[in-house]
Amino acid sequence: MSHRYLILGLLAERPMTGYDIKKHVKAALGTVTNASYGTLYPALHKLQQEGAVEVEEVPQKGRPAKKVYRITESGQSELQGWLRQPATTDQIRREFLLKVYLAKGMEKQDLLLLLANRRCETEALLKSLREEKQDLHDPQQGWVVDYALSVCKAEMDWIKRMEAQVGAA
Amino acid sequence: MSHRYLILGLLAERPMTGYDIKKHVKAALGTVTNASYGTLYPALHKLQQEGAVEVEEVPQKGRPAKKVYRITESGQSELQGWLRQPATTDQIRREFLLKVYLAKGMEKQDLLLLLANRRCETEALLKSLREEKQDLHDPQQGWVVDYALSVCKAEMDWIKRMEAQVGAA
DNA sequence: GTGCGCATGTAAGAGGTTACATGATTAA
DNA sequence: TTAATCATGTAACCTCTTACATGCGCAC
Numbered sequence: 001m002s003h004r005y006l007i008l009g010l011l012a013e014r015p016m017t018g019y020d021i022k023k024h025v026k027a028a029l030g031t032v033t034n035a036s037y038g039t040l041y042p043a044l045h046k047l048q049q050e051g052a053v054e055v056e057e058v059p060q061k062g063r064p065a066k067k068v069y070r071i072t073e074s075g076q077s078e079l080q081g082w083l084r085q086p087a088t089t090d091q092i093r094r095e096f097l098l099k100v101y102l103a104k105g106m107e108k109q110d111l112l113l114l115l116a117n118r119r120c121e122t123e124a125l126l127k128s129l130r131e132e133k134q135d136l137h138d139p140q141q142g143w144v145v146d147y148a149l150s151v152c153k154a155e156m157d158w159i160k161r162m163e164a165q166v167g168a169a
Numbered sequence: 170m171s172h173r174y175l176i177l178g179l180l181a182e183r184p185m186t187g188y189d190i191k192k193h194v195k196a197a198l199g200t201v202t203n204a205s206y207g208t209l210y211p212a213l214h215k216l217q218q219e220g221a222v223e224v225e226e227v228p229q230k231g232r233p234a235k236k237v238y239r240i241t242e243s244g245q246s247e248l249q250g251w252l253r254q255p256a257t258t259d260q261i262r263r264e265f266l267l268k269v270y271l272a273k274g275m276e277k278q279d280l281l282l283l284l285a286n287r288r289c290e291t292e293a294l295l296k297s298l299r300e301e302k303q304d305l306h307d308p309q310q311g312w313v314v315d316y317a318l319s320v321c322k323a324e325m326d327w328i329k330r331m332e333a334q335v336g337a338a
Numbered sequence: 339g340t341g342c343g344c345a346t347g348t349a350a351g352a353g354g355t356t357a358c359a360t361g362a363t364t365a366a
Numbered sequence: 367t368t369a370a371t372c373a374t375g376t377a378a379c380c381t382c383t384t385a386c387a388t389g390c391g392c393a394c
Binding site for chain 2 (some may be wrong): 002003005006009012013028030032033034042066078080083084087088089090091092093094095096097098099100101102103104106110113114117118121122123138140141144146147148150151153154155157158161163
Binding site for chain 4 (some may be wrong): 172202203205207208231232233304
């Protein structure tokens with residue numbers, strides 16, 4: 001998904017340090033992406049080299065200076081161009097689904113265990129998403145949470161149908 | 170998701186060549202993974218080295234011999250071990266969702282365009298999934314298709330809600 | 339004679355994760 | 367004093383994608 005545009009998009013809102021970006025992503029986009037420092041810092045350096053972002057060193061009392069990045073004109077137009085393009089469709093790429101498909105090699109009880117396990121996890125995720133919905137940073141985060149919520153609910157229903165079907169067999 | 174177990178799982182059903190695996194994946198697991206030759210062949214070599222699969226060269230008339238891989242005892246037990254473990258939860262990692270989140274930087278019309286675009290794509294996917302459901306190779310594929318169908322429907326509903334909300338604003 | 343299906347592979351590179359390395363401040 | 371938060375980075379590694387390279391047989 002290229003973290004390039006994630007960074008550009010967040011910097012379009014306000015200038016930030018790499019550290020700020022990481023925190024913001026974790027707080028508001030945890031369901032969408034992870035963005036480790038090993039991705040973020042090199043990406044910022046590259047964007048800077050290419051002139052899509054600028055850096056300003058801000059001195060601090062007692063601490064080494066921090067690097068605040070801000071998006072440039074050129075970065076802005078690149079971002080706009082990307083936003084206007086339709087998103088590439090991505091697979092459902094779920095390890096869980098692969099296990100379900102490969103379930104022919106499993107005992108019925110093992111399959112039921114797999115499903116029950118997944119049901120619990122999905123329930124927990126659902127709960128945390130509902131909590132996240134309580135205090136949001138911005139309306140866009142609400143949309144993302146709603147999306148995740150819809151997908152999660154759909155998965156729950158499917159799991160329950162599967163359990164009934166497998167249990168009956 | 171490691172294609173290692175995908176290969177092991179398919180070979181557990183019946184011996185296959187790398188080419189067969191590719192075709193089978195495309196036909197039955199297209200929504201879950203892609204598996205290019207660049208992944209498949211090296212993975213098969215590695216599995217062979219480690220003794221999880223065996224190879225048999227089958228001569229053909231007029232053509233060079235093909236390599237038919239079959240799973241070994243050791244491969245079987247590795248597969249079973251993996252199947253028994255709960256699947257790791259994966260993110261929703263959708264480029265589309267990121268665009269939605271970054272929509273603050275967009276004009277209202279651009280956002281509506283993004284949504285409409287996505288709606289069409291999802292509709293098309295839904296249609297092809299329904300067709301896929303008509304002629305299935307095995308019941309497991311049916312489960313996977315059902316899953317994809319559920320998730321797609323959830324996405325459709327969400328898109329429509331979003332469109333109504335954004336349109337009204 | 340052109341293109342598709344069968345069949346196997348490699349190489350370069352993109353993109354990402356994990357763990358390591360460093361070091362100051364502040365609150366419990 | 368111990369842990370968390372602030373803050374920046376690198377190096378090794380893994381996985382996967384794309385594109386290339388090869389070559390036969392068969393049907394249209």
